Amino acid sequence: MTREQGPYFSQAASLESLSRFRDYIDQTGRQLGVDPGVLADLRLVVDEAVTNVVQHGYQGRPGPVEVRMKRLGDDVVVCIRDQARPFDPGQVPAPQLDKALADRPYGGMGLYLIRTMTDEAEFRPAPGGGNELRLIRRSAFAGTG
Amino acid sequence: MTTFSIMVEQAQARVPVTVLRLQGDIDAGTQPILQDRAAEMIAMGTTHMVLDMSEVGYMGSAGFRAIHAINNLLDREQSDAFERSKYLKLLNPNSEVEKVIRTLGFDAFLDIHHDRDQALESF
Numbered sequence: 001m002t003r004e005q006g007p008y009f010s011q012a013a014s015l016e017s018l019s020r021f022r023d024y025i026d027q028t029g030r031q032l033g034v035d036p037g038v039l040a041d042l043r044l045v046v047d048e049a050v051t052n053v054v055q056h057g058y059q060g061r062p063g064p065v066e067v068r069m070k071r072l073g074d075d076v077v078v079c080i081r082d083q084a085r086p087f088d089p090g091q092v093p094a095p096q097l098d099k100a101l102a103d104r105p106y107g108g109m110g111l112y113l114i115r116t117m118t119d120e121a122e123f124r125p126a127p128g129g130g131n132e133l134r135l136i137r138r139s140a141f142a143g144t145g
Numbered sequence: 146m147t148t149f150s151i152m153v154e155q156a157q158a159r160v161p162v163t164v165l166r167l168q169g170d171i172d173a174g175t176q177p178i179l180q181d182r183a184a185e186m187i188a189m190g191t192t193h194m195v196l197d198m199s200e201v202g203y204m205g206s207a208g209f210r211a212i213h214a215i216n217n218l219l220d221r222e223q224s225d226a227f228e229r230s231k232y233l234k235l236l237n238p239n240s241e242v243e244k245v246i247r248t249l250g251f252d253a254f255l256d257i258h259h260d261r262d263q264a265l266e267s268f
Contacts, residue, residue: 016146018173051205101213101216102217106213107210109209116248
């Protein structure tokens with residue numbers, strides 16, 4: 001497994017950093033020419049992923065979060081790295097969307113949105129420790145959808 | 146840092162309605178502001194609420210967690226039937242927020258209005 005190369009946007013993990021990651025995705029996506037609807041989905045997905053790292057990975061402890069977005073052919077690839085404890089997405093219960101709100105447990109929506117709004121979402125241990133989430137959205141450019 | 150604020154308005158339709166005008170972005174950092182303010186209004190007697198989202202640019206799942214909690218506070222009967230909320234309505238979400246509402250299935254329970262008067266008269 002090779003570590004993803006290229007410049008990453010890095011911030012200390014905190015809820016205050018979420019808007020900076022969204023801004024990074026907006027700016028980079030516009031520079032790359034990503035379709036605006038796709039870009040809105042990716043902004044949401046990255047916000048959800050970084051929120052999970054802050055709240056469940058680091059659990060309030062300090063640590064870095066790094067995000068990189070790049071074009072690969074007609075696709076957009078986003079990588080999110082952290083140095084938090086190992087994350088097993090299989091341990092996160094799926095949201096019970098078929099239940100009435102009063103009966104529905106809280107939680108699980110972030111991971112559901114990550115999976116729904118991307119074509120691939122691969123969680124894997126990062127070389128050297130931590131986690132890496134690799135997201136792919138296919139046909140992400142105007143005229144390729 | 147995400148900016149988010151709430152303006153509270155009281156309106157009179159067939160029932161008194163509290164309108165929370167949400168301004169800014171709702172993420173995991175700002176979600177408690179919404180949830181706490183709504184809970185405070187419900188504790189003070191609000192029974193019917195409109196969340197005016199005209200000025201919300203972004204809302205992630207944290208915002209839906211808050212809406213879920215607000216709905217459960219307002220729905221004192223804890224309806225277990227698959228019925229639409231009689232107590233909470235959404236007004237003017239942008240197309241991106243509305244897409245997430247539908248993706249998470251909240252549109253099955255919460256009416257989405259694009260006219261303030263219609264939202265108020267819907268109670």
